[in-house]
Amino acid sequence: MNRSMNVLSRGKQNWLKLAVVGLMVLFPLATTRAAAPEPQPPAQDRAAWMDEARFGMFIHWGIYSQLGRGEWVMNREKIPVAEYEKLAATFNPVKFNAEEWVRIAKDAGMRYIVITSKHHDGFAMFGSKVSPYNIVDATPFKRDPLKELAAACQKYGIRLGFYYSHAQDWHHPGGAISRGPWDPRQKGDFDTYFQKKALPQIRELLTGYGPVAVLWCDTPWQMTPEKARQITRLVRELQPATLINSRILYHGRDIPSLSPEQLSELRDIGVDFLSYGDRQIPANPFPDWHWETCMTLNRSWGYRADDHDWKTPATVIRMLVEVTSKGGSFLLNVGPTAEGVIQPEAVAILRQVGDWLKVNGESIYGAGRANLKSPAPAARAPRGRRGEGAAETGPDWLATARPGKLYIHLFRWPQEPFALKGVSGSVEKVSLLADPAHEPLRFQQDDDTVTVHLPPKALDDRDTVLCLELR
Numbered sequence: 030m031n032r033s034m035n036v037l038s039r040g041k042q043n044w045l046k047l048a049v050v051g052l053m054v055l056f057p058l059a060t061t062r063a064a065a066p067e068p069q070p071p072a073q074d075r076a077a078w079m080d081e082a083r084f085g086m087f088i089h090w091g092i093y094s095q096l097g098r099g100e101w102v103m104n105r106e107k108i109p110v111a112e113y114e115k116l117a118a119t120f121n122p123v124k125f126n127a128e129e130w131v132r133i134a135k136d137a138g139m140r141y142i143v144i145t146s147k148h149h150d151g152f153a154m155f156g157s158k159v160s161p162y163n164i165v166d167a168t169p170f171k172r173d174p175l176k177e178l179a180a181a182c183q184k185y186g187i188r189l190g191f192y193y194s195h196a197q198d199w200h201h202p203g204g205a206i207s208r209g210p211w212d213p214r215q216k217g218d219f220d221t222y223f224q225k226k227a228l229p230q231i232r233e234l235l236t237g238y239g240p241v242a243v244l245w246c247d248t249p250w251q252m253t254p255e256k257a258r259q260i261t262r263l264v265r266e267l268q269p270a271t272l273i274n275s276r277i278l279y280h281g282r283d284i285p286s287l288s289p290e291q292l293s294e295l296r297d298i299g300v301d302f303l304s305y306g307d308r309q310i311p312a313n314p315f316p317d318w319h320w321e322t323c324m325t326l327n328r329s330w331g332y333r334a335d336d337h338d339w340k341t342p343a344t345v346i347r348m349l350v351e352v353t354s355k356g357g358s359f360l361l362n363v364g365p366t367a368e369g370v371i372q373p374e375a376v377a378i379l380r381q382v383g384d385w386l387k388v389n390g391e392s393i394y395g396a397g398r399a400n401l402k403s404p405a406p407a408a409r410a411p412r413g414r415r416g417e418g419a420a421e422t423g424p425d426w427l428a429t430a431r432p433g434k435l436y437i438h439l440f441r442w443p444q445e446p447f448a449l450k451g452v453s454g455s456v457e458k459v460s461l462l463a464d465p466a467h468e469p470l471r472f473q474q475d476d477d478t479v480t481v482h483l484p485p486k487a488l489d490d491r492d493t494v495l496c497l498e499l500r
């Protein structure tokens with residue numbers, strides 16, 4: 030690095046030669062170390078792409094998918110290690126097609142994917158030299174789906190991140206276990222597990238799969254700040270641009286009550302974004318942090334045959350809007366079957382969300398908090414059944430914004446001219462994103478109140494977005 034900088038300063042006529050030599054030097058390097066040895070963005074900008082992306086696909090997939098009772102089945106049913114291991118011998122997801130999965134994410138308007146590389150059951154869904162308990166060595170499938178996904182993501186311009194259960198491992202002796210152990214084979218020393226399996230496998234993930242957008246840790250039982258630092262140091266050494274979530278040290282549900290000291294320790298350790306408690310949108314996320322919340326499309330993470338409680342596209346859109354209006358990122362889960370198929374119900378919902386985003390994406394991607402001086406309307410009293418809550422009981426509208434533009438997401442069509450209070454700046458134009466011509470709407474502005482005359486009917490019952498252009 031230093032050497033080539035000295036050469037550079039000697040003269041510009043050597044540029045071409047340098048570039049050619051540089052390529053020859055760096056290319057073999059790139060195959061052994063995935064991190065491109067080019068200048069890295071400053072630490073505080075590493076996660077800036079999340080503001081642009083806003084929406085990602087979470088994938089929970091493992092040998093547990095065969096049983097159709099979720100990813101916790103081994104723990105919940107106290108299945109002995111030797112018996113659970115047998116699931117590897119029958120795991121053969123012949124319908125798995127990486128490009129198809131990536132296309133489903135892309136068509137949904139998702140900009141990144143986070144897939145379980147190893148869940149709490151300890152089974153690696155990638156070819157690992159560290160442990161033979163992995164999809165390439167222990168299953169008839171023998172392929173490495175993470176390699177295939179990495180290639181497909183490159184092709185379609187989607188970022189790829191890996192969920193890695195860094196603390197819990199119900200297979201390796203000493204791995205952390207919530208409500209366990211239940212099998213003598215699980216007994217052992219956590220530190221040995223951590224040094225001998227977790228860290229080496231994280232190294233494999235960061236060296237064999239190209240650029241890794243996120244290392245998504247989870248359930249940090251027995252973790253200490255020192256151990257968290259060991260992971261972040263390793264990640265920074267291998268791929269300085271990889272984001273690391275707060276679950277490396279804290280459970281999602283603990284995030285809202287972290288003290289300023291704990292938060293600054295997290296920053297110091299190298300955590301890039303806060304990962305809030307799952308299936309909940311935080312009421313007041315910390316404003317000076319990137320953050321993400323993860324959500325299921327039904328009620329399960331890993332495939333559950335008996336879970337048909339799907340959220341509607343309207344609910345998903347509302348959630349995405351609410352997360353964006355609070356400056357966060359939305360990681361929405363699918364749980365493919367053991368054959369490697371993302372359930373058609375999930376695909377259908379995602380396609381509709383994607384269609385909405387094709388029209389209204391500018392109110393989401395790169396958009397964020399709106400600084401209205403009056404608060405957004407309150408949610409209505411709950412009445413709907415669970416899972417439909419957001420669409421039935423949420424507020425009538427929410428606001429997102431970007432410099433010079435304010436987006437009002439109308440979930441319920443107003444019966445009268447729509448009056449928006451608390452607008453700072455003077456409004457130049459108001460239009461509907463769903464109107465292909467963006468025909469200007471009639472409006473008046475008195476101080477900070479803008480009154481808009483809307484057409485009689487919503488253009489999209491789920492969310493019609495009003496765009497206010499400001500000076």
Ligand code: JFZ
Nearest residue numbers: 100247248280281282283306307330
């Ligand atoms: C964890 C995992 O145990 C689960 O299997 C799944 O992978 C999910 C995404 O993450 O479950 C959690 C993690 C955090 C909380 C609840 C469940 N939390 O903080 O409320």
